[in-house]
Amino acid sequence: MGRFLLQRLAYILVAMLLIITFTFILMHVVPGGPFASEKQLPESVMKNLNEKFHLNDPLWLQYVKYLQQLLKGDLGVSFKYEGRTVNDFIKNGFPVSATLGAVSVMIALIFGISLGIISALNQNKWQDYLATILATIGFSVPSFIMASLLMYFFAYKIKLFPTAMWGTPAHVVLPAIALATLPTAFISRIVRSNMIEVLQQDYIKTARAKGMSERVVIYKHALKNAILPVVTYLGPLIAGVFTGSFVVEKIFAIPGIGRDFVISIINRDYGLILGLTVFYAAFLMVMNLLVDLSYALIDPRIKLTRKEG
Numbered sequence: 001m002g003r004f005l006l007q008r009l010a011y012i013l014v015a016m017l018l019i020i021t022f023t024f025i026l027m028h029v030v031p032g033g034p035f036a037s038e039k040q041l042p043e044s045v046m047k048n049l050n051e052k053f054h055l056n057d058p059l060w061l062q063y064v065k066y067l068q069q070l071l072k073g074d075l076g077v078s079f080k081y082e083g084r085t086v087n088d089f090i091k092n093g094f095p096v097s098a099t100l101g102a103v104s105v106m107i108a109l110i111f112g113i114s115l116g117i118i119s120a121l122n123q124n125k126w127q128d129y130l131a132t133i134l135a136t137i138g139f140s141v142p143s144f145i146m147a148s149l150l151m152y153f154f155a156y157k158i159k160l161f162p163t164a165m166w167g168t169p170a171h172v173v174l175p176a177i178a179l180a181t182l183p184t185a186f187i188s189r190i191v192r193s194n195m196i197e198v199l200q201q202d203y204i205k206t207a208r209a210k211g212m213s214e215r216v217v218i219y220k221h222a223l224k225n226a227i228l229p230v231v232t233y234l235g236p237l238i239a240g241v242f243t244g245s246f247v248v249e250k251i252f253a254i255p256g257i258g259r260d261f262v263i264s265i266i267n268r269d270y271g272l273i274l275g276l277t278v279f280y281a282a283f284l285m286v287m288n289l290l291v292d293l294s295y296a297l298i299d300p301r302i303k304l305t306r307k308e309g
Helices: 002-029 043-052 059-071 086-121 126-138 143-157 170-198 202-209 214-226 228-242 246-251 257-266 270-298
Strands: none
Touching: 002 059, 002 257, 002 270, 059 126, 086 126, 086 170, 086 214, 086 257, 126 143, 126 170, 143 170, 143 246, 143 257, 170 214, 170 228, 202 214, 214 228, 246 257, 257 270
């Protein structure tokens, strides 16, 4: 376990360095700058702004300075919002996105696994066809279309939920469902295909021959093995929804980190773009590491260390 953790931590450090380098270079290669749209500013003011944010320094020096401040836990400052750091944006926006993401993941797991089990146990029956249709809709309809439809019917027409903004549990429902639509469809298809395969294994037939109840066979033996691919999918899923869905947060005017990321790109805010990218990448890698560690808890037969020889 210790050796595995050291290897993965080394991998994370190398990957993070590559992501930081690529993002830094890409920001400066693209024409324009954070103050290019400020046409009304005098040349002397533009010069002072460039000096303030060290944009006149050589790129290699800017890169080194950023790595130095990153080692201190400082993700940088916003070039557009005076006095605000990237850490401030994350502190304010991440809890909102994480709350929305947690509800979305719960919805996707509950309904995705349930649909997958029902579909597998009723293969080629109307339940299976219905689950397939629902999954196809989930795959086909983009999240922003789903968000707009949910807002129109359940907020505007029926007035069952708030139209937008954030503050009460009711504000979470519609954007969480919109975010959960695609993951629900994906998880249901994964569970279905794996459950069908697992149910044909010899140990399942043996369990049934021993007189075990169908509930025990399905939920204790079959589902435990069919669920592993879902666990693999959870890493990037959690990282994605916890750090904010850019479009859904924009549609529902949710003050999450996803909205901040969109605004930073529109404003060409170098500091905010780079800082949020680093945060997202680190969060994604940590989630993937936790997923790998969870394998051993779900199935003790899985070893985290390499085989010698």
